Every structure is written in structure tokens, then in C-alpha cells.
Amino acid sequence: MRKKIGAAVVGLAVTGATLLATGSASSHGYTDSPISRQKLCANKTVSNCGQIQWEPQSVEGPKGFPAAGPADGQICSGGNGQFAQLDNPRGGAWPATKVGSGQNYTFRWQFTARHRTTDFKYFITKPGWNPSEPLTRAALESQPFLTVPYGGQQPPATLSHSGNLPQRSGRHLILAVWTVHDTANAFYACSDVQF
Structure with a gap:
């Protein structure tokens, strides 16, 4: 009996450690319109993405952006080192969604865990930003x-x-932020666009 209980405790400990290492038991959400960097990785449109290719919905970080939230240079990964490939500008060569300046655009989120929500916010890069530098x-x-x-x-x-x-021209980046209502976190998605 002790061996069975001991094995069960070890099994629970391993499961708990795995959940801690990967973030959480359930996943969350990402944008696919315009397509986000994490979804491009999951689709295998881009390579060398690391762990994010298996969990595009997990880019979670502290909420309160821009006053709080992920540090500069780590915004696209939500401040998660395991998803740092999303912060790599790849020389400005991430695939970009074609959009129109001033266009009425439909943004779409896909959720795998539907948290109570405060709001969704969309930020865009300023004219003259450098797409070959981290956001x-x-x-x-x-x-x-x-x-x-x-x-x-x-x-x-x-x-x-x-x-x-x-109103924009050329290449830009849209940062989508999904603010969770009842936790201290938000979800981040960077989408490269071409006007």
C-alpha cells in the first residue's frame, strides 16, 4: 500500500512540476487576424521558433501596458524568456499581412481558455520605427x-x-493586448503588417 501511495505522490509531483514549467494546465489565446508571430510559428510559416510553435496561445505577461507589463525588447513574448524568438525582429523579415491605411479592419482572437475580460487594446508603431530592432x-x-x-x-x-x-504607409507592427479581468495578467500578440 505504501508503494502505491508513494508512486501516486511522485506522479502528482511530476505532473505539478510539468505544469509549472509549461505555464498552466489550460491555454489561453492569440490573434490570427492579422496573423500574429506566434500563429506564424505554430503554422510553421517561419522556422526556429522554439516552444511557442506548440503553444501559440500562451504569450501571457503582466497587465497594465504600457505603464506596466513586459519590459521593452520583450513585449512580443509577454516577457516570457521561453518565447524570446517572438522578440527577435529577424532583420525586419517576419511575414506581414497586407492592410490599407485607414481601413476598417476585423481583428480576430482564438481562445483555448476563455478568461473573463476587461478589454482588448491595439497599439501601432510610429512612423519611422525600425522593424529590424526589438519592439x-x-x-x-x-x-x-x-x-x-x-x-x-x-x-x-x-x-x-x-x-x-x-493612417500609415510601409511596414508596421500592431500589438494586441487582451487584458484578463480577474488575474494580474494579459496576453500579448505582435502582428507585422504592410500598408
Whole structure:
């Protein structure tokens, strides 16, 4: 009997350690319109992505962006070292979604764990930003161009909402932030776009 209990305790400890090492038992969410860097990795559109290719929904970090949240240079990974490949600008060569300046665009999130939600915010890089450098707050407009309040509700498995893109030309990056209502975290998704 002691051997069976001991084996069960060891099994639970291994399971717990595995969950701690990978983040959490359930996953969360990512954007696929415009397609995010983590989804490009999961689709194998880009290579050398590391762990994020198996869990594109897990880019979770502290909420409160831009006053708080991930450090500059670690924004696309949500400050998670295990997803640092998302912060690598790859010489400005991430595949980019073609969009129109001032266009009404439909943003889409896919959720694998539907947390109660405060809001969704979308930031964009300033004119003249350098796409070959890691993303910093100084490279982004200080205010989101779109905020979608969600009032603590739980989103469906797929959620779309629309808003007008700012006037831009050339290559830019859109940072989508999903603020979880009842935890200290948010989810981050960087999408490269070409106007």
C-alpha cells in the first residue's frame, strides 16, 4: 500500500512540476487576424521558433501596458524568456499581412481558455520605427488606436471586432493586448503588417 501511495505522490509531483514549467494546465489565446508571430510559428510559416510553435496561445505577461507589463525588447513574448524568438525582429523579415491605411479592419482572437475580460487594446508603431530592432514602448504610439471594452464578460471561443486602422504607409507592427479581468495578467500578440 505504501508503494502505491508513494508512486501516486511522485506522479502528482511530476505532473505539478510539468505544469509549472509549461505555464498552466489550460491555454489561453492569440490573434490570427492579422496573423500574429506566434500563429506564424505554430503554422510553421517561419522556422526556429522554439516552444511557442506548440503553444501559440500562451504569450501571457503582466497587465497594465504600457505603464506596466513586459519590459521593452520583450513585449512580443509577454516577457516570457521561453518565447524570446517572438522578440527577435529577424532583420525586419517576419511575414506581414497586407492592410490599407485607414481601413476598417476585423481583428480576430482564438481562445483555448476563455478568461473573463476587461478589454482588448491595439497599439501601432510610429512612423519611422525600425522593424529590424526589438519592439519598445518608444517605437509605439502611446495610446491604443482601438480599445474594445468587455466589462468582465467571458468571450466565446472565437471573437472578432472591427476598428479603423491609423493612417500609415510601409511596414508596421500592431500589438494586441487582451487584458484578463480577474488575474494580474494579459496576453500579448505582435502582428507585422504592410500598408
